[in-house]
Amino acid sequence: MKNNELISDDILLNPAEIRAHEQFMQEALIEAQKAYDIGEVPIGAVIVQEGKIIARGHNRSIIDCDPTAHAEIVAIREACRIMSNYRLPKTTLYVTLEPCTMCAGSFLHTRIDTVVYGAGDSRNGALGTNLNVNDYKAFNHKLTIIPRVLQEECSTLIKTFFKERRTKNEE
Template sequence: MQHLGRNRIRSKKVERCKVRRKGRNFKVLKKSHIKLALKIAKESANKNEIPVGCVIFDKKGKVISSASNSSIEKNDPTAHAEILAIRKACKNLNLNKLNELSIFVTLEPCKMCEYAIYEAGIKKIFFGAYSENSSLTHKKINYQLENNGYQFYGGIEEKECSKLLTNFFKKLR
């Protein structure tokens, strides 16, 4: 493994950010949040969509919005779970900035979703599985965001999130 700066390491397979931990209660709380995103992702898989689920929470843990990938259903390549959840949250709160909220997604956000998260002002990003498609450029964007107050918490329930995706793609082959 090669150290690439604050909270970043590069393994042979994919560069990953370290999961930040803030004690046992933090970990349990975040697992329950990602479990809700997993439930939504499983429902998405049943509709033959790529199983990615996303939930946006406020500081008190209240669900503001949730969504799953709907690219096939909507015939829209931008209908990723994160984008749809952000749109719903903005509509539900009648805001265009979602400062003070946290986003939980079963898969590490792609560049497009990461930029949408940035534009929405969501500073805490929690995800389950690491993306095998992440490029070095994508990781540099992560690093730049972290230096601007954005926090990435990766690998929460990683095995379960990865297994859901792996099983989905095995069925397609």
């Protein structure tokens, strides 16, 4: 059995925890594929509480004509309805791409405990790549952030999508 692995500056996970995070990220990848299949940017999310998925979401901004319909927001809306609460304490959100500032702000409002993401986002990432919402002292909620879970798989899906899109635009 492997030793514990340092995931970020202050997150040390054992092999069982890593496997669990990878399994839930696989579920987020299934959601991302759904977005891909309908022509949306392939980002998927799941929300987990007590080891069970309580909500799923994938990007729907184009199909819903709603710029806020990011995978994370879609999953949060579903989870809030299911829980009959606008707060989601003791939950973990898994998402295939590092969230933007809008989505990161929603995590603070809903009191999600932990966010696990796959690929970093060099353009819009708000959980460490460009900025980190945890760095703002004015916010009264801090997230546990676990980056780069199944990073390669998550990154490949997004890169493939945009490569296909560029190829279609050139035709």
